[in-house]
Amino acid sequence: MSIEIRHIVFDIGRVLIHYDPHIPFSRIIPDDAERNWFFANVCTHDWNIEQDRGRGWQEAEELLIAEHPAHEDSIRAFRKHWHEMVPHAYVESVSIMEGLIAKGYDVTMLTNFASDTFKEAQKLYPFLTLPRGVTVSGDAGLIKPDVAIYQTHAKSFGLDPAATLFIDDSMPNVEGARAAGWHAVHFTDPQTLQADLSAYGLAV
Numbered sequence: 458m459s460i461e462i463r464h465i466v467f468d469i470g471r472v473l474i475h476y477d478p479h480i481p482f483s484r485i486i487p488d489d490a491e492r493n494w495f496f497a498n499v500c501t502h503d504w505n506i507e508q509d510r511g512r513g514w515q516e517a518e519e520l521l522i523a524e525h526p527a528h529e530d531s532i533r534a535f536r537k538h539w540h541e542m543v544p545h546a547y548v549e550s551v552s553i554m555e556g557l558i559a560k561g562y563d564v565t566m567l568t569n570f571a572s573d574t575f576k577e578a579q580k581l582y583p584f585l586t587l588p589r590g591v592t593v594s595g596d597a598g599l600i601k602p603d604v605a606i607y608q609t610h611a612k613s614f615g616l617d618p619a620a621t622l623f624i625d626d627s628m629p630n631v632e633g634a635r636a637a638g639w640h641a642v643h644f645t646d647p648q649t650l651q652a653d654l655s656a657y658g659l660a661v
Contacts, residue, residue: 462657464616465557468625469568472644474546481538499525500535508571511598539574549647551584556661558587566591567610569600602633
């Protein structure tokens with residue numbers, strides 16, 4: 458590939474750190490069917506993504522409790538036990554990111570994350586402070602795959618879109634980056650990422 462990549466942008470959840478809300482909830486709601494119903498109907502993906510867009514947890518909880526008063530304890534448990542949902546880092550992915558930084562590549566991060574839980578994640582995983590900077594959706598008031606968040610990130614960090622490579626586990630987010638004029642690869646595992654980086658001439 459004869460493209461010169463000067464900027465590498467990492468997603469975080471399910472690329473650098475594991476995320477699974479079922480981990481604490483397998484204890485809070487032990488019955489599989491009941492727990493799956495809860496995530497499909499109460500603390501849904503669409504509800505959670507609004508915290509990534511900037512809505513505060515108190516407002517988010519109150520909205521759901523008004524609709525599902527019988528589930529108040531479980532609704533409040535989502536934020537209370539959030540730290541259990543991110544139990545470990547993907548060591549090989551982190552090693553790749555650290556290797557790119559050590560070689561002098563310009564590395565930043567772009568993530569759909571609530572503002573307060575991201576700060577908590579940085580304390581749990583200090584390597585999240587190593588890149589040059591990060592755009593957190595909860596602070597920007599925008600979420601991937603909205604093209605505007607990629608444009609905001611590029612402007613904030615002085616990135617040339619045509620010389621930028623984005624890494625994300627979500628195909629819609631990869632496509633959003635491409636729509637913003639970036640190069641982008643779909644993260645599935647560290648070995649594939651290593652091969653993708655090599656294809657762009659990036660040595661770790």
